[in-house]
Amino acid sequence: MWPWGHVAVAYLLYTASVSRRSDLSVAPLAVLALAVGSQAPDLVDKPFAWTFDVLPGGRTLAHSIFFAALVLATAYAVARRVDRVEPAAAFGFGYVSHLVADVPPSVLTGDLSGTEYFLWPLLEVPPEEPVAGILDAFLNYYAIGTYEWVQLGLFAVAAVVWYRDGTPGLEWIDRLPGRPTDR
Numbered sequence: 001m002w003p004w005g006h007v008a009v010a011y012l013l014y015t016a017s018v019s020r021r022s023d024l025s026v027a028p029l030a031v032l033a034l035a036v037g038s039q040a041p042d043l044v045d046k047p048f049a050w051t052f053d054v055l056p057g058g059r060t061l062a063h064s065i066f067f068a069a070l071v072l073a074t075a076y077a078v079a080r081r082v083d084r085v086e087p088a089a090a091f092g093f094g095y096v097s098h099l100v101a102d103v104p105p106s107v108l109t110g111d112l113s114g115t116e117y118f119l120w121p122l123l124e125v126p127p128e129e130p131v132a133g134i135l136d137a138f139l140n141y142y143a144i145g146t147y148e149w150v151q152l153g154l155f156a157v158a159a160v161v162w163y164r165d166g167t168p169g170l171e172w173i174d175r176l177p178g179r180p181t182d183r
């Protein structure tokens with residue numbers, strides 16, 4: 001799945017789960033943490049596999065449940081210390097949603113190939129086409145098909161839902177250094 005598909009899946013699932021708990025709304029910092037978590041496995045594995053040639057594939061270390069458990073436990077421990085459990089939970093939610101969203105659609109037909117990354121390194125991942133980075137992957141391998149249209153559609157739906165939620169997280173971007181303020 002491409003980055004925009006991941007962020008859309010994470011946001012739609014997260015906002016649905018939050019709105020089920022009537023005492024909570026989508027918190028701004030949590031949305032940013034969710035967005036980072038939804039990309040985190042690829043931000044680790046893709047550069048280390050494609051650019052630095054350290055990992056054997058773009059879905060290996062950070063896509064495995066073992067590494068995920070370590071990351072999530074660490075994030076939770078740190079979050080408790082600084083009293084920021086909600087953003088840590090959102091980060092973990094985004095991270096896990098990424099792993100689930102990477103499951104190939106062929107699984108619906110009972111074909112489990114492509115899901116080996118969950119148990120890497122106990123299971124080997126299938127060999128990949130050589131790529132020089134995410135931009136190279138996009139330029140050379142992005143072909144618009146049903147799966148890609150679904151991801152673009154999900155992104156459009158997520159953008160509308162995010163807007164209707166009040167664009168949570170946008171106020172944090174406005175506070176970044178160098179941004180003009182209304183003071």
Ligand SMILES: [Zn+2]
Pocket residue numbers: 001041042059063098102
């Ligand atoms: Zn991935």
